[in-house]
Amino acid sequence: MDYSLVVAIELLREVAGLILIATGLAIVFGMMRVINIAHGEFIMLGGYTVVLTTKQGVNIWIAILILAPLIVGIFGVIVERLIIRHLYGRIIDSLLATWGLSLFLIGFVTVVFGNTVEGVTTPFSAIAIGGYTVSIYTLFLIFAAMAVIASVYLTLRHTKAGLIARATMQNPDMVETLGINSKLVYMATFGIGAAFAGLAGGLLAPISGVVPSMGALLIGKAFITVVTGGTAVVAGTLSASSILGSISQSVTFIFGPVFGDATLLFVALILLRLLPQGITGRIFTRSV
Amino acid sequence: MALLEIHGLAAAYGPVPILHKIDMHVEQGEFVGVLGHNGMGKTTLLRALMGFVTTTAGSIKYQDKEIRRLPTYRRARMGMSLVPQGREIFPNLTVLENLTVGILGKKGSMDRIEEMLEFFPRLRPLLDRRGGALSGGEQQILAIARCLCNHPSLILLDEPTEGVQPSIIQEISEVLRELRVKQNLTIVLVEQNLDFILGLASRIYTISRGVLDTEIPIKDIQDSAMVAEYLGFGGNS
Numbered sequence: 001m002d003y004s005l006v007v008a009i010e011l012l013r014e015v016a017g018l019i020l021i022a023t024g025l026a027i028v029f030g031m032m033r034v035i036n037i038a039h040g041e042f043i044m045l046g047g048y049t050v051v052l053t054t055k056q057g058v059n060i061w062i063a064i065l066i067l068a069p070l071i072v073g074i075f076g077v078i079v080e081r082l083i084i085r086h087l088y089g090r091i092i093d094s095l096l097a098t099w100g101l102s103l104f105l106i107g108f109v110t111v112v113f114g115n116t117v118e119g120v121t122t123p124f125s126a127i128a129i130g131g132y133t134v135s136i137y138t139l140f141l142i143f144a145a146m147a148v149i150a151s152v153y154l155t156l157r158h159t160k161a162g163l164i165a166r167a168t169m170q171n172p173d174m175v176e177t178l179g180i181n182s183k184l185v186y187m188a189t190f191g192i193g194a195a196f197a198g199l200a201g202g203l204l205a206p207i208s209g210v211v212p213s214m215g216a217l218l219i220g221k222a223f224i225t226v227v228t229g230g231t232a233v234v235a236g237t238l239s240a241s242s243i244l245g246s247i248s249q250s251v252t253f254i255f256g257p258v259f260g261d262a263t264l265l266f267v268a269l270i271l272l273r274l275l276p277q278g279i280t281g282r283i284f285t286r287s288v
Numbered sequence: 289m290a291l292l293e294i295h296g297l298a299a300a301y302g303p304v305p306i307l308h309k310i311d312m313h314v315e316q317g318e319f320v321g322v323l324g325h326n327g328m329g330k331t332t333l334l335r336a337l338m339g340f341v342t343t344t345a346g347s348i349k350y351q352d353k354e355i356r357r358l359p360t361y362r363r364a365r366m367g368m369s370l371v372p373q374g375r376e377i378f379p380n381l382t383v384l385e386n387l388t389v390g391i392l393g394k395k396g397s398m399d400r401i402e403e404m405l406e407f408f409p410r411l412r413p414l415l416d417r418r419g420g421a422l423s424g425g426e427q428q429i430l431a432i433a434r435c436l437c438n439h440p441s442l443i444l445l446d447e448p449t450e451g452v453q454p455s456i457i458q459e460i461s462e463v464l465r466e467l468r469v470k471q472n473l474t475i476v477l478v479e480q481n482l483d484f485i486l487g488l489a490s491r492i493y494t495i496s497r498g499v500l501d502t503e504i505p506i507k508d509i510q511d512s513a514m515v516a517e518y519l520g521f522g523g524n525s
Contacts, residue, residue: 160392167378167389174376177338178438179364179393 002130007253009129013138014252015245016145020203021218022225022237023148024196029226030233031169031189033091034084037098039222040215041105042194046072046201047210048109051118060123060206068202069195076194080187088186102215109212119209137206144203148196153234156288165189166288221261224268230278235287239279244268289352291316291442291474292337297346297356299336306332308498310346314442314476319468321489322478322500329498330478331373334444337476338370339363350442364393369440373447375431379420383411383430386419390437404433407463425456432460436471445477449484461487482516 025039036042046068053063083101087094124136156162164185168175172182201210208214225244229236244264252260275282290313297310307329314320324330335341337348339360348356355363378386387401405412408429414422422430428448435443445464449457461484467473479485485492492504 160388163381163385163388164392167381167385170378170380171376173340173360174372174378175389175393176360177364177370177372178390178434179361180389181359181361 002132005129006132006134009134009138009142010253011246011249012142014249015241016142017204018221018225018241018245019145019149019237020141020200021197021222022229022241023152023233024193024200025222026226026229026233026237027152027196028190028193030231030236031165031193032088032186033231034088034094034190035091035098035223035226036084036190036193037095037219037223038079038102038105038215039098039193039197040217040219041102041109042072042076042197042215043201043204043218044109044210044212044215045075045105046198047205047214048113048118048201049198050202050205051120051210054120060120064202064205065199069199072198072201073191073195076197077187077191079194080190084190085183085186102219106212106215113212115212117209117211120206122206135207141203141207148199149234149238153288156234161188221264224265228268228271228278230275230280232280232284232287235284236278236280239284240271243271243279290314290349291318291351292476293347293349294337295347295349297336297343297348299332299341299343301332301341305344306341306498307336307343307500310495310498310500312493312500312503314474317468317472317474318491319464319475319477319489321485321492322476322495323480323482323485323492323504324478324495325480328495329500330480330495331446332498333495333500334370334372334446334476334478337444338368361393364438364440367439367441368444369435369438369442370444371428371431371435371446371448373450375424375427377419377422377427377430377434379418381419382416383419383422384415386430386434387411387437390434393438396437396439400437400439404436407436407467408433410459423453424451425453425460428452428456428460429463432463436467440473442474442476445475447479447481448477449479449481457481457484464488 021043024042025036028034028036049068049071050063053067054060058067079101083097084094087097122135122137124140126133126135156166164180168182168185176182225237225240228244229240244267247267248260248264251263271279280287292314294310294312297307298305299307310333322330322333332341336343339358343356347354350366350368378389381389387404391398391400410426410429411433414426419427419430448460464475465488468475477485477489493500494502494504
């Protein structure tokens, strides 16, 4: 009983991790059909924001929940203004440009902070479940992922900004005809996507530490999750993270992490063969 | 002063010129028709006026301001609006959400939706339906209502009868006539449905191969045979 509870928590942690790293990318891809290859580096910048500000004595919660998304969000808006806005509708070009940005950011951070792992102390201690211990921070991560997905859903479904975002996603020309500046919507969307990446980096920093090259490990998983999920931001991220996360973590338990990651890619491959438009291209097509 | 004044306008899709020379003017409160066959540049003309097509020469003056280089949303905020061909309903938004987007563009009041439902009672039972699930005629009515939610003063209508059942064409025609008077609207209607345009427009231009410079004299408008002559329809309309 205790063991199955611990296993369930571990599965949820993997699902939560995928949700956190994929949400920002899913927002940008779903809304704008732009794949931001530098998304992993945005996450890395969020992590560094937390490490550097807590070293300066900033409260860790303020660093994770406010500063990381804020700073990376602002950085995202700058990137959108300088690079992305010239490349809308050119998916390959935007992919290459953001790849270049990704390499630049890795190099830049390595030069400034060095190629070493920096860490922050994990907040909270651990609790015992029977003979096992589970970090409370793990439970917090699961909660945070649920909060992230719920806030995206509520914003898209029940606010004016969300309605404008959904309308722009479906038909940017028509939105312009009604007096809405679609370019401003895109800029804000990209900034929000970047802010979620920053938040993910901040949340993950205490457990994985930060290193300039960490984004490369994350972008693959995030990318696969988003593509598998399809263009519906909430339903896609939620369904793809759940399927891929639980299967890969189950395999990790039995055969180890290498097989777990390989299985994640293998399952994604099968899903995309069966559902080329992603899960939400066939199922949940009307969801957000 | 004309509400809309166009001189020597030319436009192109990339390297392909579509409009060569457009000269027309629209007075405040007028209902102006533009007749033309498929492929003569009717839709391109309206899209150029709204800012979706690159214009290469000439001028577009709206309320005496040159707007040829303004982005679409700025033109919309000045009171221009387009009900596009194919209607362009947001398919995954409900009817109510479609109307609300019309409101949000100018931060208008939600009361406007109620006002529109009075004009278009047909939409009331459909409010929770997805836009994509409506029939062609219902979508056309929704597109017009959504446009009106945005409080335009000039409406550009692109073939509102295309793919719409005759009973609804009749309804649209009546509502447009009523709206123009009650809301003090100016309307430019582009059509190839001769009867529809004759029933509404007070002046008609013809467009042919990207050139618009001929106005059909008012005395000839009621004479279908004469209109057909101008277009070279050969009376097969």
